[in-house]
Amino acid sequence: MDMESTERHAGEILFTDERNRFALSKAVSRGRLRRIARGIYTRSRDEPSAVVRRNLWAIVGHEFPGAVVTDRSARRYAPDEHGWLTVVHSRSRPLKLPGVTIVPRRGSGPLFSDNPLPFGVWGASPERGLLENLGARSGGPTGRYLTVHEAEAWIVDLAAQSNGADRLNDLRDRARQIASTLGRDHAFDRLTSLVSAALVTGDASAAVSDALRAWGQGEPFDRTRVERFTALRGMLNDLAPEPLPTLLEDDARRALLPFYEAYFSNYIEGTEFTLDEAAAIVFDDAVPPNRSEDAHDIIGTYRLVADAQERRRTPNDPEDFVATLLARHMTMLEARPDALPGRFKDRANQAGSTIFVAPDFVEATLRRGFEGANGLIDPYARAVFMMFLVSEVHPFVDGNGRIARVMMNAELSAGDQVRIIIPTVYRLNYLAALKGATHNNQFDSLVAMLRFAQRYTARVDFSDRQSAERDLAATSALRDPVEAEDYGVRLKFPGGV
Template identity: 35%
Template sequence: MKLYDEPILDGRTALQHGPANDGCIFLVTSKGRDTVLPGVTIYARRGHAPLSGDSRTSNGVYIPSPARALIENMVPSRASSRRVARTYSQDEIEVYLESYLERYGEGGLTRLRDQVRVVGQQLAMAEEAEKLDQIIGALLVENNVLPEVAGRTYRDKSRIDADRLVLFEKLLKALHEFIPADRPVSPIDSASNELSAFYEAYFSNFIEGIKFDVEEARDIVFANKFPEGRQEDAQDLVGTWQVVSDTAGMSSHPACFDAFLRQLRTDHASVMQGRSGKNPGVFKAKANMAGGYVFVAPEKMAATLKEGFVMLDELKGGFRRGVFAMFLISEVHPFDDGNGRVARIAMNRALSADNQARIIIPAVSRDTYLAALRSMSKMGNETAVIRMLDFAQLWTSEVPWQDWSETFRILEACNAFLEPDEVNERYLRLERPR
C-alpha cells in the first residue's frame, strides 16, 4: 500500500537515514497525514517537494541531501510524551558536523557549506541556512572546536601563538597611552561618500599590486566596464568598493567575537568574490607567508584571534580600535589571500563606528605603510605604525571629498598617485592638501 506521494525523510530520521530510537519516522509529504503502524509511527508534515540534490530510493522514499537535511533540522522542536523531538538539537547537529568533517575533511565540509547557501534559498529558509553556515564556519575556523567549547581551546596555550600575543600586548599598551586627535566626520552627502569610498577601494587595491588608471577604475566601478584580461583584478576593486561604500555596514563594529568572525568572512567573500580559487569567505587551511615571514598557523589562528579580540575590546575610541584591528588581522592573516584589504576595512569600520575620519593610504605611502607593519611584526616597533596611520588619517581628513575633478587635482598635487620608486628617486613625499 502506498501511503504517501514522493515522501522525503525529515528531521532526525533524515540525518539517521532511518527511524528514531523510539520507532518514529518523520516525513515531508504533500498531505501531512500521520500514520500509526505496528511498532512504527509516521509523523508527516507538509513541506517543499524533492530538490535536485535529493535521492530517490527503490521504494519511492526520498533521502534529502545533507545540506537540506541539516537546514530543516535547524527548526527547533521539542520532545513529547509520545515521541522524540522531530529535529536535532544544536549539540546533535554539531556532533553530526564533526563526524562529517572527520569523514570528508575540510574540503568536503566547505563544499557542504556552499551547498547550504544554495539550498537555503531553494527552500526559502535563508535564516536557518545562515545559522547553519555560522556553525559550519565556527567548526572550520576552530579546527574541530565549536563556540560552546571554545573556552577550553583558548585556555590551551599550545593552540595560541604566544609570540603574536606579545606583539598584540605591546601594541595594546602603546595604544592605551596614545591620545589620538579627534577628527570627526561631518554629515556628508551620498556623492561625497561615493568619492571617498572609491579612492579608499582604489588605493587599498593598489597596495596589493592591483593598479588601474583612475578613469579606468571609475569605469570598472560605476560602468561595469572590465578591461579585457583583467576580470579578477577588476572584480577585486568592485568587491572592495561594495564593502567600503556601504555607509550603514561600515558604521557598525562587531560587538562579540562570533560577530567579528562573521564580519571577517563576509568582508572577505565580497572582496574576493571574483577569485573562486582563493576560497572567498573561507578561513585558511594551510600556512601562509609573505617575503619569508610566516603568519599564524591555521591550527592556532582561532585561539589567537580570540585573544586578540579580547584585547581589542579593551580599547576605547575608533582610532585605537581601528589600528589594533588592522594589525591583528594583518598579523594573523586568516585567509589565503586578501588579508590586507580585509584588515584595512576592519580599521575603517572601527573609525566610522566612532564617527571618526577613515584612513586612506595613497599609492605614494604604500612602502611606508608596509615598512611600518614589518617593523611592528619583526621588531615590535609600535611607534612607527601608530604614527604612520595617525598622519594618514590626518591627511584623509583634510582632503575635500566633494568634487571628482577638484579632488583628483588635489590628490595629484599631494603626490598621492606617485609610485614609491619614483618618490624615492625625486625625493618627494605625500604632501598635505592646500
C-alpha cells in the same frame, strides 16, 4: 651559535697557561692584546661583549670542559636576556664575562640523548631540559630555571612542529629513560601529564598556562602574536586621543571617498588600474574581459566601503569578529575561487621574512587577539588595533591587507571619525611601519604613520573626481612609491598645510 661561526672566530681568543703567561702579559702592555677576563685575551678591537658572543663555546669549552648547557639555557642554547648561561659542571664559581655570565651547578654530565656543541660542550636534550626545569624548586625570569609557564610554552612549540605528536611521544619515552639518572622522577610525572594535555590524550586542566590549555582543548593559538597584541593594547591604552571627527558639513567633500578608498586599497596590493579604468568598472560596470577577477576585487571592496551601514559595522565579540571577517572576505573576493572566499587559509603564507600565523592557529589567535581590544575606547586606537590584528595573523590566502583596512575604517566610522586611505606613494611607509611593529614592537611608528594618513584623508576634497584628482596629483599621492623614494618625493597635505 653554530660550529662554523665559532671556528671562524676561534683565533680571536687566547687563553693563558704556564708557557705563554709572560708573552700574553707583554702583548697586553704593548696594546696588541686586550684582557677579557682572567686568563682570557683577544686580538680583536671589537666590543668585548661581541667577541665573547662570537667565541662563547670556545670559552665555555676551555673554562668548563665537558659542561652541559641546561636549565634556563637549555631552551635556546644561548644566554638569556640577562646574559646568564646556565651549565652543569663540577666548577662552583660563576665566570663573569663582558655581556655574559656562565653560571654552573653540579649535576649529571652528558647523557646519551644530549646534543654535542662545539669545543666539547654539550646541550641538554629537550627531554632533559624539561625534566630539569620542571623538577626545580623555583624558577623565574631572573633565576636559573624556567617558570612553569615558560616550560609549558616550550611544550606547545614542540607540539606545533611538523609531526609534533610523534616528537612529543618520543620525547616522553626518552625522558622515562633518563629521569632516574637525573633524580627527576617526580618531574617525569609532571612532564607526562603536560605532554598528555598537549596530545589531547589527558586532562588539559593539568596545564597552568593558557597556551598549553588552549592547545589541549583543540584551540591552539600563536602565543607570540597574542603577546604582541597585548603589548600593542598597552601602548594604545596610554595614547592620548586626538579626535578627527567627521562633520556634517563635510559630507559633500566625502562623496567619492569610498571609490578612492577601494581604488588605493587594491592598487597598493598589486591590482593596478588607471583611475579612469577603475571608475568605469565601479560606476559603469565596464569590466575588462581580460581582467575580470581584478575588476571584481575593486567592485567587492567598493561594495564594503560604500554601504553606509556595512562600512560602520563593528563586531561585538570574538564569534561576531570571526563571522564578520569571513563575510567581508566572501564579498570582496567572491570572483576568486582560488582565494577561498569566505574561508580561512588552508596553507601557510609569508611576506619576505615575515611568516604569518599557521593555518591551524588562525581562528583561536583571532579570537584571543580580539579579546585584547576590550578596554580600548578611543576609535582611533581600536582602528589601529584591528588593522594590525588582521594583518599580523594574515588569516586568508589573499585579501588580508584589504580586509585589515576595511576593519580599521569600520572602527573609525563607528566612532564618527575620518576614515583612512593609503595612497600609492605612501605604500612603502605603510609596509615599513607594519614590519617594524611585527619584528621589533615599534608601535609608535605604526600609530604615527596611520595618523598622518588620516589627517591627509581629511584634507582631500573628494566631492567629485576633478577636485579629488587635482588634490591627489598636487600631493604626489599617485606617484610610484619606489620611484618617489629614489627622488625624495613624499606625500604632502593639500595646499602644503
